[in-house]
Structures are given as C-alpha cells and as structure tokens.
Amino acid sequence: MRSKEIKRFFSEVRKKTEAICRPLAIEDYSVQPVVDVSPPKWHLAHTTWFFEQFILVPYKKEYSLYNEDYSYLFNSYYNNAGERVLRPNRGLMTRPTVEEVYSYRGYVTTAVEMLLEEAPDDTIINLVEIGIHHEQQHQELLHYDIKYILGNQPTFPSYETAEILTEVERQKKLIAIEEGVYTIGHRESTFCFDNELGVHKTYIQPFLISETVVTNGEYLEFIEDGGYEDFNLWHADGWDFIRKNKITAPLYWYKTKGTWHYYNGKGLEKINKNLPVMHVSYYEAFAFAEWKQMRLPTEFEWEVAASKLQYGQVWEWTASAYLPYPNFKKAAGALGEYNGKFMVNQHVLRGASVATSDNHSRITYRNFFNPQLRWMFSGIRLAK
Amino acid sequence: MRSKEIKRFFSEVRKKTEAICRPLAIEDYSVQPVVDVSPPKWHLAHTTWFFEQFILVPYKKEYSLYNEDYSYLFNSYYNNAGERVLRPNRGLMTRPTVEEVYSYRGYVTTAVEMLLEEAPDDTIINLVEIGIHHEQQHQELLHYDIKYILGNQPTFPSYETAEILTEVERQKKLIAIEEGVYTIGHRESTFCFDNELGVHKTYIQPFLISETVVTNGEYLEFIEDGGYEDFNLWHADGWDFIRKNKITAPLYWYKTKGTWHYYNGKGLEKINKNLPVMHVSYYEAFAFAEWKQMRLPTEFEWEVAASKLQYGQVWEWTASAYLPYPNFKKAAGALGEYNGKFMVNQHVLRGASVATSDNHSRITYRNFFNPQLRWMFSGIRLAK
Amino acid sequence: MRSKEIKRFFSEVRKKTEAICRPLAIEDYSVQPVVDVSPPKWHLAHTTWFFEQFILVPYKKEYSLYNEDYSYLFNSYYNNAGERVLRPNRGLMTRPTVEEVYSYRGYVTTAVEMLLEEAPDDTIINLVEIGIHHEQQHQELLHYDIKYILGNQPTFPSYETAEILTEVERQKKLIAIEEGVYTIGHRESTFCFDNELGVHKTYIQPFLISETVVTNGEYLEFIEDGGYEDFNLWHADGWDFIRKNKITAPLYWYKTKGTWHYYNGKGLEKINKNLPVMHVSYYEAFAFAEWKQMRLPTEFEWEVAASKLQYGQVWEWTASAYLPYPNFKKAAGALGEYNGKFMVNQHVLRGASVATSDNHSRITYRNFFNPQLRWMFSGIRLAK
Amino acid sequence: MRSKEIKRFFSEVRKKTEAICRPLAIEDYSVQPVVDVSPPKWHLAHTTWFFEQFILVPYKKEYSLYNEDYSYLFNSYYNNAGERVLRPNRGLMTRPTVEEVYSYRGYVTTAVEMLLEEAPDDTIINLVEIGIHHEQQHQELLHYDIKYILGNQPTFPSYETAEILTEVERQKKLIAIEEGVYTIGHRESTFCFDNELGVHKTYIQPFLISETVVTNGEYLEFIEDGGYEDFNLWHADGWDFIRKNKITAPLYWYKTKGTWHYYNGKGLEKINKNLPVMHVSYYEAFAFAEWKQMRLPTEFEWEVAASKLQYGQVWEWTASAYLPYPNFKKAAGALGEYNGKFMVNQHVLRGASVATSDNHSRITYRNFFNPQLRWMFSGIRLAK
Secondary structure, three states: OOHHHHHHHHHHHHHHHHHHOOOOOHHHHOOOOOOOOOOHHHHHHHHHHHHHHHHHHHHOOOOOOOOOOHHHHOOOOHHHOOOOOOOOOHHHOOOOOHHHHHHHHHHHHHHHHHHHHOOOOHHHHHHHHHHHHHHHHHHHHHHHHHHHHHHOOOOOOOOOOOOOOOOOOOOOOEEEEOOEEEEEOOOOOOOOOHHHOOOEEEEEOOEEEEOOOOEHHHHHHHHHOOHHHOHHHOOHHHHHHHHHOOOOOOOOEEEEOOEEEEEEOOEEEEOOOOOEOOOOOHHHHHHHHHHOOOEOOOHHHHHHHHHHOOOOOOEEEEEEEOOOOOOOOOOOHHHHHOOHHHOOOOEEEEEOOOOOOHHHOOOOOOEEEOOOOOOOOEEOOOEO | OOHHHHHHHHHHHHHHHHHHOOOOOHHHHOOOOOOOOOOHHHHHHHHHHHHHHHHHHHHOOOOOOOOOOHHHHOOOOHHHOOOOOOOOOHHHOOOOOHHHHHHHHHHHHHHHHHHHHOOOOHHHHHHHHHHHHHHHHHHHHHHHHHHHHHHOOOOOOOOOOOOOOOOOOOOOOEEEEOOEEEEEOOOOOOOOOHHHOOOEEEEEOOEEEEOOOOEHHHHHHHHHOOHHHOHHHOOHHHHHHHHHOOOOOOOOEEEEOOEEEEEEOOEEEEOOOOOEOOOOOHHHHHHHHHHOOOEOOOHHHHHHHHHHOOOOOOEEEEEEEOOOOOOOOOOOOHHHHOOHHHOOOOEEEEEOOOOOOHHHOOOOOOEEEOOOOOOOOEEOOOEO | OOHHHHHHHHHHHHHHHHHHOOOOOHHHHOOOOOOOOOOHHHHHHHHHHHHHHHHHHHHOOOOOOOOOOHHHHOOOOHHHOOOOOOOOOHHHOOOOOHHHHHHHHHHHHHHHHHHHHOOOOHHHHHHHHHHHHHHHHHHHHHHHHHHHHHHOOOOOOOOOOOOOOOOOOOOOOEEEEOOEEEEEOOOOOOOOOHHHOOOEEEEEOOEEEEOOOOEHHHHHHHHHOOHHHOHHHOOHHHHHHHHHOOOOOOOOEEEEOOEEEEEEOOEEEEOOOOOEOOOOOHHHHHHHHHHOOOEOOOHHHHHHHHHHOOOOOOEEEEEEEOOOOOOOOOOOHHHHHOOHHHOOOOEEEEEOOOOOOHHHOOOOOOEEEOOOOOOOOEEOOOEO | OOHHHHHHHHHHHHHHHHHHOOOOOHHHHOOOOOOOOOOHHHHHHHHHHHHHHHHHHHHOOOOOOOOOOHHHHOOOOHHHOOOOOOOOOHHHOOOOOHHHHHHHHHHHHHHHHHHHHOOOOHHHHHHHHHHHHHHHHHHHHHHHHHHHHHHOOOOOOOOOOOOOOOOOOOOOOEEEEOOEEEEEOOOOOOOOOHHHOOOEEEEEOOEEEEOOOOEHHHHHHHHHOOHHHOHHHOOHHHHHHHHHOOOOOOOOEEEEOOEEEEEEOOEEEEOOOOOEOOOOOHHHHHHHHHHOOOEOOOHHHHHHHHHHOOOOOOEEEEEEEOOOOOOOOOOOHHHHHOOHHHOOOOEEEEEOOOOOOHHHOOOOOOEEEOOOOOOOOEEOOOEO
16 A cells, blocks of 8 residues: 555544544443443544554654553553553543543544655555554444443433444345365455465365345244244353343344334334344354254355355354464564454354445455354354 | 521532532543442432432422433332333443433422422421432542542542541540440431431440541551451451452552552542541451450440540441341331331441531431441541 | 269260261262351361360370361361462362261260360360360251251252251230340350350340240241332342342242242141241341331340240341440450451341250350351241 | 174173272262362263163163152253252252162163163164263263362372373474365264264365374473463463463462472372373463464364374364364254254364273364363374
8 A cells, every 4th residue: 555545544544433433422432331342432542552552652753652651541452561550441441531532542643644644664554554454443343332332221312323224135045155175365465354364275065055144034033933942952052141141132122012122223113124133142143043954154155155145234153163274373563462362262253244344344354253242243144 | 497598508518519529520420430339420310319209299389300211210219110121220321411410400409499489398398308418428428439430540630629637646545434324316306317316225334435536657557567467356257358359458558669658639649647547448447456455436335425536537437237226217118218228237437527518427427338348438446 | 064074065965966967878978058058077077176176286195186187177267277289178078088087086085085084174174165065056057057958959858857846826925024224144154155255234125025936827928918029128138138049938948839838857848837937037037027017126135035935946036236245355366266256247146946955045145147148047036 | 783792882881980980989979079070970870861861761661760850860951851949959969879879870771781682773772872972971071070079189189090191202203294185074884973974075284293292391391481471372261261260280280399290190299291291271282382383283184194193191182163064963852962062162172081981082083172171181282
C-alpha cells in the first residue's frame, strides 16, 4: 500500500470507530456486563494505544506520550505489565473519562497522520496496516458489545445499529463438492492475519453443503421439537452448558405471552422467520445439525466451497477446532501474541457478518470463539 | 415537626445529596465495584423512588409517575418484584442516564414540596421525615461508595471529600463506669429509627472505657508487631477472612517503598499517625483489642458511657451482635423490612463518622455492618 | 474428681464412642460429604490425639508417640501446623485405615489408664476431665455426622441410632417469668466449659415461654400455610439462604407422592406429627416464630426459665448471638482456642438433645452453631 | 472372535481388574478426591453394570437383576436417569460396600460366562467384546485413580503399581517423513472403537519427528530455564491455568530441600532424569515444545510415522483437537454416547502407556483428554 492510500484508509477507519459509538450515552461507555464484553471506552482507547505503543513510540521522533498511565491502562497484553498496585478492571475504570479518551484518540490520530506524511518506510506502513485491521476487528466487537450492554438493560432501549439483515430462503439446494487435494490459506499479496498464512494442501472427501444459512424459522422448529431437551443431540459439555445456564433459545430471545421475541436495534420484536438465525453457540449449532441429521462443515470444506455460497450476514460455526496451519509462524515480539496463543479450546467460524468490515470479508479469514459464546453474530450452515 | 420546618429540612437534604455527588464525572455514577457498593446514580434515584412510592403515590392527588419503569428499577425491596424478564443489575444499568435521574429527582422534589404546602396531616409528615432520614443514611453510604469507586481507580484520583479528620491523642485516660441497672434506648420525642425503640433496662458490670479512639500510630504498632500473623488474636472466621483475602492492613492502605500510605480525598498519602484508624473490619478491631489485652465495649456500655467520650469521627465497632431490643416491633408493610430483617450476622457500631449527618449523631443510634466489611468509616475504641 | 472415679469415667466414655460407631461399615468411616461433617474415623482419632498431645506427651514419663504423623493428621487446631507438603483433607484421608485408628485408640486409652493409676496430680486430672468432655462433644457430633453420611446415601439405609424421640404435646401452656435481675452462668463446683463461666447479673424483662418445644405437626402447618414463600417472615440472609439452596422443609424431609417423609434411623418414614420438629436452621426457627407472632427466647430467658421447661430431646435455637460473658477469660495456650475464637456469626442453642451425654445436659450449657446449619438435632421453643 | 476365545478373554479381563485393586485398603475404594477421579469401587461396579445392562438384561433368559438400585447407582450415562430423590455422588456413596460390589461382580461374571457357553450369536459376542474393551479402558483409569488417591495421602504410601518405566535416550534422532496423501484410521478386521473408523485420506506436509519421548532430564532443563515463568511460551488459557493453580512442575513433583522428587509406587523418590516425563497437561507439553523451538505432532503425523517410533510408556499429547473423522457414525442407542459426545474441548493423545492393556496399544487408537488434565500417564514427543 502506498503511503497516501494508507493515510486515507487510516483516517476513515478511525472515524468509523467513533461513528459506531455515536448512539451511546456517556454511561454506556464504561460497563463490562460479562468478562467477554469490553466497555466501548476501552475499545476506543486500546485501539489508540496500539498505534501509540507499536508505532509512535518506536518510530516517531520526539514523540511524547499522551499520558504515561495509559500505556498501562489500555494494554490488553497484560502478561508483562504488573508493577502497579491495582490491576485495571475494565468495567470499573471510570477514569479517564470518555471525553479524555476521545482527546487521546485525537492526539494519536493526528500524530500517526503526521508520521504518514513524512515518507514512512515499509516497516511503518506495515505496522499501520496491522493497526488498522486490528481496529477493524475491534469495530466488530464494538457492535457485539454495544448490543450486549443495551440488550441487558431492563428497558430494552432501541438504537441505531448495523444489524440490518436480509431475508434468506430456507435451505433448498445442496452444493456438491468433489473429493481431492485442495490448497488452503491466503495466497494473494493483500493483507491477511498471521493465522491465514501457512498455505498448504489438504485432502477433502466428497461432501454436500447448503447454499444458504439456517433461518430463524428452521431453528424455531428445532426448539419446538424439543431440541433443547434431547441430550442425544448434544455434546456432553454442551448439555452441561445449557442445563447450568438454563438455555432454551438463542441469546436475546425471550418468550413473552407465548410468542418468541428477540432484542435487536429496534427494541424487543417478534421473531422474523426468514432471517438468518443468530447468536447461537457452537454447542447449539452442533445440536441443530444433529437434529437435522446433517453436520457442520469443516473450515477447509467451507473455504473450498466458498465461491458457491451465499454468505456475509452471520459468521458460521465450523466443525474445526482453531489450530495452527502446518507452516504457521508466530510474529516476533508482542505482536506474536496476536493469534497463536488462542489456538486451543476454540472453534473456527468462517464467512462474515453484517458487522464485519468489507475488507475483512474474505474466504480465507479465520474467526474463532469459545464454543459456549453467543454474543457475537454467529449462525449456522449445514453440510453432509 | 411542623410542616414548614419539614419542608425546609426536606429541601436542604435533597440538595445536600446532590452536593455530595458534585465531584463525580458522569462515568463514576454507574459502577458497582463490589456488591456492597451501589452506584451513586442508584442512590440518587432510590431515595427519590422512596418518596414517590410511599408518599406521592398514596397521598398526592392525581400524581402521575415520572416513569413507570422506575418503580421497578430503583426498588431495593426486591422481594415482591420479579415479573420482568431481566432483573436490574445496579452496576450495569446505564439507562436511565444520570441526566434523566436528576430530572426524576427534580420532578419528585417539586411534587413533595407542593404536597408539604398543602397542609399535610401527621401521617404524611411522619413519612416524609422517615424519607429524609432514609436519604441521610444514603448520603453517608454515598461517601463510602464514592471513595470506593475512586479509590479503586488505578490512578488514585483526588476529589473534594468529607473525609476531614482531626488528630486525637493516643489513649491516655480510661473512664470508669459503675455497675448497676441502666436504661437503654431512645426516650426523647425526636425522630429515631425503629431499632432504637423498645426502651429497656440492662444490667452493666463495672468497666473501664477509653476516652479516645485508636489512632493510626497505635494500629501501625499492631501491624509491625505481627498482629496479622498471630492467629491467637483472631476469631476463626476472622483468620480465614484475612488469609483468604490476603489482608495485612486496613482497607486503602498500601505499602510503597517500605512506607505505609493510604488513599483519601487527596490521593495517595503517607499515614498520619495521629488520626483515628479507619476502614477496619470487626475482625481487625477484635484482634487489635486482643493484642492490647483489652476488649471492645458492648453497645450498652458505650451508650451508658457516651456522654464522657470523645466521638464522632469514626463509627466504632462494639462487641454486640445486632439483635432486636426486648420490645422491638416491626413497622407494618414494606417499611417493616427496614431494620428487622438485618438482625443476624451483623455487629453494632456506635458513635458517628465525619460523613454522618449531624442529626444522626445521637447516643442511641445503632449502626450495623457485617463483621468483614471495611469500606465504611469504621474505627476502634477499647474497654476492659 | 478423685483419680479412681475419673479413670472409670474415662474408660466408659472411650467405650461409648466406639459403641456409637458400631453400626458403621468400614466405608462409612472416611467420607466428608460437606465441610461441617467430619468422617467418623477422624473423630475417633482426633479425640485420641487430644489425650496424647495434651496429657501423655507432657506428663507421661518416657511416653513414645504411637505414630509421629498422627500429631499432624488429627490436629483440628491447624493454625500452627503447616510444614508438610500436603494438608490433610479429612474426607480423602483413607490412610491410616480404620483398623489402625482403633489400634491407636487402644494404645492411648491404655496409656492414659496407666497414668491415672499412678496417683496423678490435679493438673492431670483436670486435663483428663476436659479431654473426656471434649470426647463427649464429639460423640454428639458423631451422631449428627453418621446420620448425615447414611442419610445421603441414595438407598436410605436403616441403622441402630440414638434418635429415639418421645411424643410431646402441642404448645398449650405459656409460663410467665417476672422481670428482675437474675444471675447467669455456671456456679457449681462441677465441670463446665470456659464459655459458661463469668457468672454475672442480667436484667430480664417480663416474658412468657412455652413449656414444650414445637412439633412436626405445628411445623407442617407453617409449611402448608406458605411459610417458605413469604419473605416477610424471614431475615434477609435467611431468605437468600432458602432461595439459593431451594429449601422448603427441614433437612431430611422429602415429599414423596404428596406426603411428607423423613429419614431417621429406620429409613424413610412418614412424618410423626407429635414428635418435636428437628433439623431446622436458625433462619427457619426465626421465621416459624414470626409466623406464630411469637419470638425465640434469649439464652438468658431460657436459663432463667429452665427449671420449668420440658427439654432434652432437641437443642433449642435462642435469639442470642454467641458472645463472651462479661468476665470471660480464654484459657492459656492451645486450649484457649477452644471456645473464644468461635464467638462471632453463631447463635446459641440451649437445652440438650437425645444424642447429648447426660452430664452435658445442664441449664448453663451453651451450645452454638452457624445460623444456616441444620444437620444437628436442633428444634424450636417459642416465647413472647 | 469365537465364543470360546471370548469367554477366556472375558474371564481374564474380569480377574485383571480385581488384581489391579489388590493393593487397596477398603477405605481407598470409596473416595473421589477430584471430579475426574472415580472411586475404585465405582469402576468395579460400573464395568459390571455395563454387562448387566447391555447384555444380560436384554439377552439372557430369565435373568434377574442382582439389585434394582444398582442400575441407577452405577450408570455413568446419567442423562436419562433422574427419578430418584438423591443423585448418587460417587465419592460419598459408602453403600453398597466393597464386599457387596465384589459379590455383584461375581454374580454378573458368572451369568455372562453362562451366556457365553450357550452358543451366543454375533450380536452378543460383539457386545461382550465392547464390554471387555470398555472394562480395559477402566483398568487404565483405575491405575490413574489409585495413584491419585494414594498420592494425595499426606503420608505418601507405597504400593504395588504398574508404573514401571524404562530409561530412554534423550532425543537424538529425528525421523523424516515425506509429504503426500496418507490413509488414516483402523482398516483391519480386529476390534476398534467407533472413533477410529471412518477410514479416510489426509494430506501430510513433510515433517521431522523425534524417535523417542521427552525425558525428565530435558523437562527439568525447561523448568530451570524458567519455562513456567515465560508467558510467551504458553497458550493464554494455559498461562491462566498454571497461574491460577500455582503449577510449577508436573503433577506429583515436589521440591523438597532444593531437590525435585516425585511420588510413584515406591513413595516419594528423587527424579530419575532418564525416564520419560509423565503427568503433564497439554498446556505444558505445548509450552515445552515452544521452548525447544519445535512443536507437537498432529495425530495424523503420529499415525503415519508410528512404525518408526519408540512408544508405549506414556501417552503422547498431539497437536490435534479431538474431532470426528470424516465418515464418523455414532452407534445407535445409549452406546452411541460412547465417544461422539466428547468431541469438543479435548486433545488427542496417541501411543500407549505402561498402564494400557496390550490389545489397546495400536497405532490407530485415539485417546483424548481435556488440555488441563495431568493425572493420566501423559508425556511429550516433539516434531517440526
């Protein structure tokens, strides 16, 4: 990427992040209702800290930190921090205020923009590019987290959201893929994350895959057929999970007066049967597939079939655990923590959601989450 | 109390509550760092709800609720609530906003003031009086909670606080009280809480009691003499408590570079040895007394000796469990929940703190907390 | 006590402990189903350790320990232990075996008997006396713990038990006691525990107290009248306790096919309405009294009225928290841990149960338990 | 397998299980120190229940159950149980006694032997074969569980154990495997578990694999080089795991007086540097490989290279998550719960341990455990 282009890209992404937060009241910025949901303020500051720490501090001459405390407070790579008396608890950190964090953002944005005008070398451009993609990942998390924060208010407030879904047809057509050796991984010269590299061959058995994802209507049939009560459909861990947490439907679904509703940007609404089902855990996706006497595709099957699929509204759980590709290499230094250290106890999701940045919506992108998580925009596609 | 007087009293107390919150940023209003600490916004709204629910709704003609949801959201008497989908979790409730809560306060304050101008009968005056005292109790809690919220920021911000203490002399004089039958409880016609009633006689053995409370300097000697390492000084539960929570000093004390500091309104400061020790649990108060080869006074001893004591900077743990007085009667209805239901697993504190409203500082006032709590302004007085 | 008498007393008590364990299978000796229930093997060994540690080691010439490990393994005064790699977890300690523990008992019993034949001085006789009373307290705990262990077998086995109760009349007569100054505490020269000493005066207001304890029949009315669903009857902590643990009846009560049964030595049986209710927590005793519009007596009221009461089948919860008497003194050394360190967060029970040794059944005896415990033989008496 | 052969096989395996328990005292049979460790008594009964439930009840004419309760008590497939009042808690179930369980074993063993003499059809023979292999799996678990039970006695008792390891050479030779398409899964006609079926092709990249497993000596170097303190070597979950549990060495390792010892059948002994390292979690295996700048092999690499490896003393963690093979089919009915429901959150181990039955030691065998478990005989082999 050339320096002019990256500067424009950078500025746009920085603004986009702030636009996502526009519907929030000051009060909404600081809470952390569950451990997986970070306060929006933290996202705003952490993505800024990333540019300051990895780019401005090492590469910008005479750069002076906005605030020394921030390098400690907004570091998500806690492992080498720790000299301070109190560990920052994200949801209780009311200071710095939202206003101060926006001021921090402005300061760093300007400094990076200046750096990008000074004929930066490739190292800097590459780091800025990573920083931008990192911020775009946090944009998607912001969508999830804002929904969780507002969706757990007893008053179910409505807000301006990216959650605008399009109706899909119920599964009609299964696409057949032939067996053979296929190549997996990111082969273009464009940006990708380290976990997509390590291009390699894989042997795929013949399989069928649905062109469309599962709808609310199909999922409702699963519920009404007693899917959540039949342990034969579930992993042992999944069964324990739904029992312990008394789960009987996707996240944000509520049965009121005998009818299923869900919370979305418009408040509490009746389920639309033709939209993709969303907010299911891996356990639920697996159980649904069992009930249909089908299965989830592996991430390799998905990648091989991708060009023939309708996708992009919800992330799709795959049958694949999140593991390194054969030639995976960790980046050196702190950036090396980026992906590798999460490669256990997670499952891969493929595709993209309505909250995903367009440039992240590529067929080699490997998203991943713990099997019990449901607050992200996750859905189901079947194979057999 | 006459209606004019009570109106002035009411207006002052309502303003005072808001003044206590003045040093806060919007962000500070909504967090609940531990279960015992409520968000300041919640205090502001709950004290308002109390007037709306118990006075305006039943007694003000054509009163219309500010917002129907609030009667659910700001009720601390949860036991008969419960029809809603989500239970409000005080620390995650970002809506209504602080601004809306202040507007709610204004609406209710005005309505009560109007009611008090309409020649209210005694029932109303008595209820308003309870509401005012209720709000004053929450004022004291606000002092504790604000300190806890800000004192748990990694940056230890300073703020304008009521925590202005005066140096006291180290224990010098022990006051002797003779044995005999004494009368306990509130006998005047002025306001008191239900737990102070049930005036009754009690037999007191002869005892000595210190004129002053324990200082930071004396407590430091206890720490340095290994008080926190000698299990013989502690209750079994107390020993478990300090082991499990790794407690080695009062709350807000930090040893940095070999010197003890504490957090107060001015940030992190060196310990002043001549101020009263504060933020100790009952377990610590008891262990300190054991170490001094003395004991804590009972609440009856305290009340009998009160006129001869210097008190009023910190609440003082007594040896008495919080139990009903012989003729204690619960008030009817929801107000009956007020005190009686807490009469187990708590210890009584007597006196008053710098955060206590003047009119609550009376010798029959029975404050009470769980023995492990430390975030309130609690100190120690010795007897033997 | 003369040395001959004490020797006979000692031998009888040692045998009695073993007799209590007679119905057990080897497997029953080692489990610890909840933290409050110790394995019978542990009781057998710990009461033996007490004699070895406090009498034989310091006073018996050339005494050699049965096994060095045991002084560590069977010490309940863990606070000064701790040099070992692993802390003994009572319920997982399968070694030493039951057989070895009986052999340890025999060894120590013989050694103490020999010591008692050597014209022991008063110090030794007093210590042996404490040891015997200590063992008798553990005998009562053995009854509770054995019932808990067998009563939590899915097969509800029957066994030979001390739980033989006599029918009592429903409350008929309330005994009136006059107000005045009364003396409390153990005044005779016979044995008592340290917590009964500190004889002192107390002022008692006039009160009425029931001659008999509450029956299963009366308690059943409380259940059927919705006592467990009406939060107005409960302490806040009590309400949380029964909600969290889904408690709707005394421990060991099961509703099968619409009828209440309970587990006792004879297996699962239909409730006998004329027997005293047993296995209730303080919270339940309090709520029952509220429902009856009466209250629990204080421990002082109980002691003053004791001579007029029918008691001795179940321990009776009092309204009194367990606190030191005015002149309470801790014994020196490890024995000082005996009672004082438990004087917080507990309530006093008075009377005696069918599992109590006759010589412990005295009107000054202060038993105590945490308010939520129910596995001991605890019942209810009302006052007002 | 012919019916005669299977009868001999059956009888031998039944006896072997009992032989493994020979070093136990009665007390050792009933405890469950952690949730993953079942009481030996439970293994003895559960493996018996399996034959009774799946073979005798449906196929043996006029078979009468040994005890109706047992079908409930010794069922590990709890999902469809549940009508009883109390759920059996394995570690607290002191009844039936060990003696009764042995009698139950005898009864069922005889009944199965009789059935096998009555010219059984293939269905029965196949089910008995599964039952035998099921019991052999429990034999291996018995070795782990007995070690855990005795190894957590504060006295570290010695006992007769299968843990007899042979010294191995430190890694010297790396075996090179060529890239290509390989076939994976059990292709012979002999017995295997359902998870080994679904024979399929896989593409393997070229790799190197160590001929031998990692020794205690090599692992000690990792410890001494600060492996447990360098978070860069660990998965995020692994780092949390070792921090939270204060893990600084394999299970059963204790540093006493500056020297590392471990517990094995002979009590506490000095580490032998030439034996394979054992009792490590997946997290530790992974971190060790990172430290060596190598990696763990995948289960497919392992299977392809197996014929060239020295293995059989310890199970070897692979980099592969436990997932179904492409053509995996669940068995019908309750037996279908056998493997499929565990295929999430687990990692595959390959090879065999000294506690494994010879007939289970095959190159297609897929063992699996949660990544944090360490009580099984698990070790490490490196690849790159």
